Amino acid sequence: MSPIKTRFAPSPTGHLHVGGARTALFNFLLARRTGGKFLLRIEDTDRERHVEDAVPKIIDDLRWLGLEWDEGIAVGGPAGPYRQSERLNIYKGYVRALLDAGKAYYAFETSEELDALRKQAEAEKRSFRYPRPERLPGAGDAERAAAQGRPLVVRLLNPGRDVTIRDDAFGEVTVPATEQDDFILAKADGFPTYHLANVVDDALMGITYIMRGQEFLGQTWRHVLIREALGFPEPGYCHLPLIMDMQGRKLSKRDGDVDVHSFRRHGYLPEALVNFIALLGWRPTGDREKLTLDELIAEFGVDRLGKSNAKFDRDKLLAFNTDAAAAASEDRLLAGFRDYLSLNDTPVPSGDEAMLRLLLRINAGFRTFADIVTKCGVLFAADDAFEYDAKAVEKVLRKGDGAGFAVLADLRPRLAEVDWTPQAIQTLLDGYCQSSGLGMGKVAQPIRVAVTGSTISPPIYDTLTILGREKTLARIDRCIGRFK
């Protein structure tokens, strides 16, 4: 397999979303798989949509996922700069060359005029195509138009032939000449269009393989035409089926909660997200579906890509995360948990490594880091800073003539004296069960409700150990005083 050079070329409109993450992942995998290079380029030719903070966010998201690039923004390389807004002169040169070669021409219509033509075409039930003028405007016409304050754009002189794209996922796709027109290469604001900049950069940066979302498949004919007009070598093409939301709508960047960063902040592990999105539109051989990044690199190939769109199923992602957490080493989890805590405001003491490790251990089986905090946060809150769940108090403490309160009253003095270790507390409670004839459920639950306000917490011995004797007794007293 010869080395392939791929790129991920996002437009900086915000955080990386899962669709972009998958495109980046597949490009990364293919480059690694073939011993090639993976490049990161920023396509910011739209000044309207540009979001200032987006580039560092995207960089951060990609690194969190573990998708390191060999060349491009933030790491440099021989073909920079890697931000299109810093390459305007390069594009201008190519547009000039196309103009000089008679392969492109000027046009002066305003957006309003174009819209009117479009509406007219629609009314006549024709599909709109830019009407090429009988006589192509030259430099003199351009000057005159500019002097009149008209917008000045450059359009490609379409050679007018069918274009066939050989796509490694979808096969051969032909766009007939009748469906094409003289599209814009250079906008009135002096910026190139996406199409022009994209093709020029891919060629200049030595990209040999283009893998991107299927939304570009129907536009690839434009890229083919530009590339041929400029005499650039032909790259391989591969379009990816789209990722949809559960309603079947296209996953949108406006959906903030499908951002990679949002999953990070909600306590997901990057390896789980990577593994999960790798399976959207691609499948490894066999029934196996849990793969590490390295295994993905070893397995990846465009031959196992699908063609139909995939829906983003959060439930399955959650299950993947649960499994990934269970499979991760404690050190790995510690790093992830710290990252999670640094991104969220929680009562958990993030600086206490021993405590963090303990929380990780006693919460084994957790689904996301967020679960640990919801379950254990109350242990770090002030004694009067949490609420009692009314139903829990009723069911566990009051029910059966206040049986739960009786247990608390029995245990209160013993807890005041026992050694404060999980083992000692367990021995105490086991002994109490024996002598009282009660099951552990009847003993642990009243304590749990008294000290946490709810029926949910880590194992009772661990819960009490973390809480400490003083807080445990104070909370029991407060609970009895308030509800009995």
Next chain:
RNA sequence: GCCCCCAUCGUCUAGUGGCCUAGGAUAUCAGGUUCUCAUCCUGGAGACAGGGGUUCGACUCCCCUUGGGGGUACCA
């Protein structure tokens, strides 16, 4: 409207003419383990969109219908 693409359990998918009484995962349902929750274990239910062909034989090949998606920008 026009152009293009797609079509197996709710979801992600395996399946490349006979290995399919259609497999796995997830979700779901029913049990089980457990001091609660989560985890974990066992079992169940659940799909080839419809109609025509081709073939000795179609989930697999062809056509039509239907459904879904994308494109049709001086957005990427």
